[in-house]
Amino acid sequence: MIFYYPHRNPIHKKGGIGISYLPQIPSEYDLYxxxxxxxxxxxxVFGAHRVEAEGASGVRFTLWAPNARDVRVVGNFNKxxxxxxxxxxxxxxxxxxLFIPGLKDEELYKYEIHTPRGEVYLKADPCGFFAESRPSTASKIFSLxxxxxxxxxxxxxxxxxxxxxxxxxxxxxxxxxWRRKNGCFLSYRELAHQLVDYALGMGYTHIELLPVMEHPYDGSWxxxxxxxxxxxxxxxxxxxxxxFVDQCHQKGLGVILDWVPGHFCRDSHGLINxxxxxxxxxxxxxxxDNQQWGTRNFNFSQPEVISFLISNALFWLDLYHIDGLRVDAVAFMLYLNFGRGPGQWVPNVYGGRENLEAxxxxKKLNEVVFDRFPQALMIAEESTAWPRVTGPTYLGGLGYNYxxxxxxxxxxxxxxEMDPVHRKWAHQQLTFSFMYTYSENFILPLSHDEVVHGKKSLINKMPGDYWQKFAxxxxxxxxxxxxxxxxxxxMGGEFGQFLEWQEYQSLDWHLLDYDLHQKLHCYVRELNHFxxxxxxxxxxxxxxxxxQWIDPHNNNQSIITFMRKARDLRDFTIILCNFTPVLREGYRIGVPQGVAYREVFNSDWEIYGGSGQNNGILRxxxxxxxxxxxxxxxxxxxLAVVFLKPAVR
Incomplete structure (x- = not known):
């Protein structure tokens, strides 16, 4: 249900969805x-908001700290x-x-929290809209x-x-x-042109950003x-x-943010204690205690934490026009014992390992998001066999849509990663996913997690000589x-980045000066547009x-053949994948219609670095x-994938 507040003056934002309100002292209804x-x-309501109050222009600060003995606002404005x-x-x-008159944008501030035990903490604003650059940790006043x-x-x-x-x-x-300038970060505005134009030219439909929410440690990504x-x-x-987001949208790219509602860091200026x-x-x-990542887990049984997290999800969708959120570490939230050994977790009230509050x-998060933003993408990074992750909540699902x-x-x-000579013994790893592909709404990810921590880059995972790696x-x-x-x-997978990803340096764009890297880059671009x-x-x-399968069974030659179909079932594509470096002439496949077929795409074309073994019109x-x-x-x-379509529909 969407709640409106008739006692406030609505400000309708041009080009936006949703309504913003003049912030003031929280009403009884807000608090309820x-x-x-x-x-x-x-x-x-919470955080630091620029307002007109008490006959002056200034900033209203609002904070939840129920166990504090005293709270003060400190900053460069009061030394x-x-x-x-x-x-x-x-x-x-x-x-x-507290309302403080006369404050300007980008003034620094923190909350000085006096605890019942006489301790004094300096905390950044949990709902602050801007912050100092690391290693400094203060919040900054900023009107959105x-x-x-x-x-x-x-x-x-x-x-x-x-x-x-x-x-x-x-x-x-x-x-x-992604790219750096003289060893320094590109700005959002520079990225709004360089990255957006690049991704659009490469044929992508969306950009997904590793978390852009403020964080103190670069190495946490x-x-x-x-x-x-x-x-x-x-x-x-x-x-x-x-x-940046506006430029993405104007040029035709959606924007997805990675979002971490499961746990937060232990840095003393943050949410901890x-x-x-x-x-x-x-x-x-x-x-x-989250021992696996050295962080703290959110308490999902605390109603105010639920308000905080769901508001945060809506905040990015509403005020920043983000198209979707990829929710990190869903499996960790689902299971009380995920990543924990004996004696490191407590069962739920029924004696099970499911985290009922999470x-x-x-479920509530997804219900609220889709009520207000029906076209949003809510993507679960979930690595277990938990059922109906993308099922609706009214049917017992978690309510994500991907x-x-x-x-x-x-x-x-x-x-x-196997030598092709051994692949025939692992054919089920190639075909098994087709058996459950319609059990959820899936995204197929080749993500950052697969090219770090000694796992090797995608190109370096591939067996064989230099040519075979690219093939x-x-x-x-x-x-x-x-x-x-x-x-x-x-990023980097599109041109064959050889080194593992390192967050402290740019991708190796100079590799595009090398023939096979440039041809792989061309291949990915044209494959995306195809x-x-x-x-x-x-x-x-x-x-x-x-x-529809045509032939899933040819494990001896490591070849699979299948069809993909559009809603107009006359529009179909036949795909053949050969996972061995063996050229095969006169290979027969079944087809549904007695017409001529045309090879519309082939990963072995010479322009992509292949051997040039192609097919013309096939009758x-x-x-x-x-x-x-x-x-x-x-x-x-x-080592190729061939796409065929009827020559004349």
């Missing part, structure tokens, strides 16, 4: 909803001495508020209002057609290491957050990031594009009638084969 876990717009700026506690709500959005047409187009029947090909990016409502100051200010008590993480140390949170297919990713990478990788990408499900590739053009490769991604014969009424003979290139 917040404490019930049902206030989903706390960013309109970090808060005696004159003590916040007032609103009744028994645990919420503190006033950015002139120009993406209204994009947002209307997204509402007109469901994402399920559109091509989705995601370029996953870490902003700090953004997954250990301190400022959930603050776009990282590494690359500019909040309006600069709005400009916020008011002298485990406010956001809860009192149970076994549940609160499950309830995710899930990363980690099973497919693990199987295909293990398969591709194998082209085959993997072609197979991925043909497989049902949306697509995701981490994918977008061919409805049969995406229109029925989540419907069984969009896929079907009245010879039944592979349970099809017709068949044809063709040339099978080594």
């Amino acid at each position: 909803l917040f404490h019930q876990g049902n206030h989903f717009n706390i960013y309109q 970090w001495q808060g005696q004159a700026h003590c916040m007032k506690k609103i009744g028994q709500s645990g919420v503190w508020s 209002a006033g950015y002139p959005w120009q993406d209204g047409s994009w947002r209307q187009e997204q509402s007109a057609c469901p994402v399920y029947e559109r091509p989705v090909n995601i370029y996953e990016v870490h902003l700090g290491s 953004g997954y250990q957050t301190t400022g959930y409502f603050a776009a990282s100051s590494r690359y500019g200010n909040p309006h600069d990031f709005m400009y 916020f008011d002298g008590t485990p406010l956001y993480e809860g009192p149970d140390s076994l549940r609160a 499950i309830a949170f995710m 899930k990363w297919n980690m099973g497919w990713m693990n199987d295909i990478l293990k398969y591709m 194998n990788l082209r085959t993997l990408y072609g197979y991925m594009m043909a497989h049902p499900g949306k697509k995701l590739l981490f 994918y977008q053009r061919e409805k049969s490769l995406w229109q029925l991604d989540h419907h069984g009638e969009g896929f 079907a014969e009245k010879i039944s084969w592979h349970n099809q009424p017709f068949s044809l003979e063709m040339k099978i290139p080594p």
